[in-house]
Amino acid sequence: MSINATKTVILEQGYAYQPSILLEGEPLKEVDKFCYLGSTVSNNLSIDGEIDIRIGKAATTFGRLLPNESEGNEVTTYNFPFITRAQWKARQSKKTLPLPSPVPYVVIHHSYMPPACHTSVECYQAMKSMQNFHMDDRNWWDIGYHFAVGSDGVAYEGRGWGILGAHALHFNNVSIGICLIGDWTNTVPPAQQLKTAQALIAAGVDKGYIKSDYKLVGHRQVRETECPGDALFYEIQSWKNYSPFPASVDDLPQVIQLGR
Numbered sequence: 001m002s003i004n005a006t007k008t009v010i011l012e013q014g015y016a017y018q019p020s021i022l023l024e025g026e027p028l029k030e031v032d033k034f035c036y037l038g039s040t041v042s043n044n045l046s047i048d049g050e051i052d053i054r055i056g057k058a059a060t061t062f063g064r065l066l067p068n069e070s071e072g073n074e075v076t077t078y079n080f081p082f083i084t085r086a087q088w089k090a091r092q093s094k095k096t097l098p099l100p101s102p103v104p105y106v107v108i109h110h111s112y113m114p115p116a117c118h119t120s121v122e123c124y125q126a127m128k129s130m131q132n133f134h135m136d137d138r139n140w141w142d143i144g145y146h147f148a149v150g151s152d153g154v155a156y157e158g159r160g161w162g163i164l165g166a167h168a169l170h171f172n173n174v175s176i177g178i179c180l181i182g183d184w185t186n187t188v189p190p191a192q193q194l195k196t197a198q199a200l201i202a203a204g205v206d207k208g209y210i211k212s213d214y215k216l217v218g219h220r221q222v223r224e225t226e227c228p229g230d231a232l233f234y235e236i237q238s239w240k241n242y243s244p245f246p247a248s249v250d251d252l253p254q255v256i257q258l259g260r
């Protein structure tokens with residue numbers, strides 16, 4: 001048994017995109033296909049016992065790095081790149097309320113501002129600026145969205161699954177809100193951004209947070225807004241489970257807003 005092969009298997013079990021794991025803001029360094037975790041590993045180890053010791057350490061370190069240090073959100077894995085609140089260093093929520101799950105709706109947004117982000121640095125900054133704006137200017141409890149997706153193809157955890165959002169006035173208690181970071185009025189997001197957003201919805205169904213027969217709508221269908229931009233709104237009409245109803249806020253009954 002080669003130690004590299006063994007370790008690669010371990011890393012790929014849960015972390016297919018392991019270069020996105022950050023330690024104190026720095027990506028973990030990859031050494032001979034082994035993610036460097038603070039202990040020195042030579043390349044020629046071949047004793048099973050030694051492998052177990054090393055992998056035991058690695059697993060423990062991953063457990064500590066992954067989002068136990070966030071606000072109790074579930075530790076979970078995805079088949080697309082995913083960054084937790086802890087990893088982008090989100091501020092703590094002022095308050096949370098549970099979201100009754102599974103929800104029957106998914107609401108798609110664009111950020112308009114900040115503009116599209118294409119690198120981790122830009123997207124972390126976009127998440128922070130949206131959270132600051134929502135918490136400080138709008139006095140919400142947290143960033144409004146459950147998740148945001150960057151043009152880097154990475155999904156960024158906002159409030160996360162199972163927590164009441166503040167993204168679609170009449171629909172907050174029945175929906176998951178996903179923001180595609182950028183202004184998608186005249187252009188559609190890059191393919192990897194669209195793909196990750198759709199994979200995120202599928203993951204929400206798999207994990208029981210979104211009903212399998214959910215309805216997908218654009219924000220403008222439930223509130224008077226141009227969100228998610230003309231180009232993105234046209235794009236999502238071809239997505240799975242897109243629902244043309246409600247066509248506008250006029251179709252909605254009066255609903256009392258929960259949370260903020």
Ligand SMILES: [Zn+2]
Pocket residue numbers: 108109110167219225227228
């Ligand atoms: Zn919106």
